[in-house]
Amino acid sequence: MTVHFPFQNSYSALPDSFFARVAPTPVAAPRLIKLNRPLAVQLGLDPDMLETPEGAEILAGKTVPDGADPIAMAYAGHQFGQFVPQLGDGRAILLGEVIDRDGVRRDIQLKGSGPTPFSRRGDGRAALGPVLREYIVSEAMYALGIPTTRSLAAVVTGEHVIRETALPGAVLTRVAASHIRVGTFQFFAVRRDTDAIRRLADHVIARHYPELLGTERPYHALLAGVVARQAELVARWLLVGFIHGVMNTDNSSISGETIDYGPCAFMDAYNPAQVFSSIDEMGRYAYANQPRIALWNLTRLAECLLPLFGEEQEKVVEQAQDILGAFPETFSKAYQAGLRKKVGLFTERDGDEALIQDLLDAMAKNQADFTLTFRRLGDAAGDPAADDARAEFMDPAAFDEWARRWRERLAAEPQSAAERQTAMNAVNPLFIPRNHRVEAVIQAAVNDDNYALFEELVKVLAKPYEDQPDYAAYADPPLPDQRVLQTFCGT
Template sequence: MSEQASPTPSHSHWQPGLGALGEAFVTFLNPVPLTRPHWIAHSPAAADYLGLDEAWLAQEDALKLFSGNALPEGARPWASVYSGHQFGVWAGQLGDGRALTLGTLPAADGTLQEIQLKGSGLTPYSRMGDGRAVLRSSIREFIASEAMQALGIPTTRALCLTGSRDPVYREQVETAAVVTRFAPSFIRFGHFEHFASRQQDIPLRTLADYVIGQHYPHCRQAPNPYAALLRAVAEGTADLIAQWQAIGFCHGVMNTDNMSMLALTIDYGPYQFLDAYDPGHICNHSDERGRYAYDRQPDVAYWNLYALGQALLPLIGEVDDAKAAVDVYPTRLAESQAACWAAKLGLQDSTAASELMQPLLMQLSVNQADFTLFWRRLSLAVAEGRSSFDGVRDLLMRRDALDSWFTDYLRALDEHGLPDTGAAMLRANPAVVPRNYLCQNAIAAAEKGDFSEVRNLLEACTTPYDTRWDTHAYAGLPPDWASGICVSCSS
């Protein structure tokens, strides 16, 4: 059983968050301690946001707390129940199978953040699993969470990562780790699907009222607060997907139980940032039919919103009202996507940006151009006076493939360019993202006991626009072996 830990220096007690709704929504239980836990890494930016002192984070109390070996004073950990569609098929009851929420703490900006241990042991929702997370997948989630935050994309956060030599059995024997992650809420579409599937309208309404009260208070004033909630989630999801597409992010498992009611990127499993631009790229080795391919993500999100609308229908009342709320998604997505492309191109006019994108993306695909490097080198070329696009041409199989496009682009810059265009583009197009091969290098070193590469990669991925990385290996072309990395639902 976990022991009682000293409270953090800046917080004397914890609030229950969703746990306050009671046992229809959560199961209260303690984490399963790790054997001889050790530190792997922590995020200074996340610690600062939570108001946690760096000196305290170096202490044994913090290590015990964030490995599940001790509980903060006043905390009553819980795992929540939800259901969902997985790969488009109803999967029935799911839930927090390897995560426990300790409670909520106020962050530096005053928002309440749920603090959750992922990999903390068996829960009633573990099904056939062991409730643990392996070092490999934990490193990937830790780095990606903080990278997305630095990229300005809504996401759950990761405070720290602890490990143990305890064995965990996957395709092979691996070692255990715990990611301490946080968000204003981890409530998913699947939480609503759970109660709707059981025709339990009272807890369904209780949950919706909770989400509205905590996160969407403006919906209370709407003629139909539940339709307003659905619309707000649809709009937020559209904005999120537009940002994913613009940065080349593939989620890999966009099941309804992995979709956030706050439109956050949640549950980093077999994700990938595109190397060569391939609109049909499938990043998840378990996704045999390519349901969650990069270019299908926008439509899958729309499908998932319809599943959420169906779940909320007992509260909304009229099918037409639910449909109208969800159907704001396509227009909002198109607007958000156009705005994202305009920022990446350094243009003020979204229409002009959209006209440039179709021929550009076609050539990037045909020429197998590296997605992140294309945008970064284009930004550098503009920042350096537009005198040469040779660095961009070097990424193309046919060096002259974009010559006519460059002419059109320069004209658009003259007519619609942002003030200080080059600097603006360098703030919109990162030099570094957590590519699969960079994560794999960090994982390989960590599995040998060297965690320095985890910390080094974290530093780069949390300062992704810094020009110091432009000459670093992290910002280079991926090696040939990178295309052979397989990530799956166990990753």
């Protein structure tokens, strides 16, 4: 019996200019590290078969399964504001698409599967550390309820890749609603290929925005749909303290999923200017800059779609600007609604935004842990004597002053203390992928071929909102000597 993938490929049926056909490069001795069994079942795959040696060979790219049509997708992109007219999948190969148990079309892609025509002198491989980071963080984001690509499997290849030093090679099997990016549209826009832009837009509408089929102005509506999804996505990032780290246009998904977990990180102490990425020297993609950058990326998408809007340049530019103009309000509405829930407010009143901003300002000034402050506010809401949130502040008096006004505001809410605590705990996670924990996992795997910490961290992060007494230490922020100051892309 063999591993069967029920492929139903659509992207590879588009014109040849959209991709390059290329097979994964076989590896020496693939070994499965981790299979996401629930996701495999959701995709209509047999997890038992995927855990066999044959399954490991497929997940490493050594064997191509029947029905696959392997391609590397073409795209361009602005990288840190500088436009590159040709990027493309330099170390990823899309095996094909399956229809999952909910009827949703999903890409199955191998990341680290060897060179492609877009590799630009790279080896097309991935090191073990970045593969583990993406597996951990993408699955944590899924458990947090944030739209994201998923990780189906991680495999070590039995080979080394050369970065600053020799490192174990690995392949990640990534699952996405699609891998179409803002940069995919830019690839054709820079070539003035309006027919390809229209073909791509029609494909995106059919796949991600089918409610727009047959509407009077589908391309205007497409831009509006992407704007709304991106605004809401970035709001959700900020609400859990997530920093993408490399929000280039080629890392901006048209489907509205979080994609391309490179030097990503979650904040410990709240700092709006926080940057972890080693390559973001100017702080372009800092935590608080993410909404502004998302709108900048969407403006690049709008530029690509202008030829589909009509021929009167001044008129279509005005139309695009009107659509983009919805971003700030959509983002603010989602962000402020999320913040109100995080502090236990379920009605909206004048002064709420200022009250919450005062808390954030005090957190920044006092280096309060972002995740634990909000989680422990839930305890304080349930029990006025609970003072764990207060302990997060270097100057506890700063919290006391704010908490007095907060409790006055809570008194105007109809919920009981127990109801409020339950609701707050449902939106304020206790467990996030702490950077020092992720680094400890990577070091154990790379240096000792030990995956016990990896398995345990993945297990804990699968239930981020639940109290897990046996794993309480995973909620702790790093000690001073454990702090991770920089994260790395790994390419």
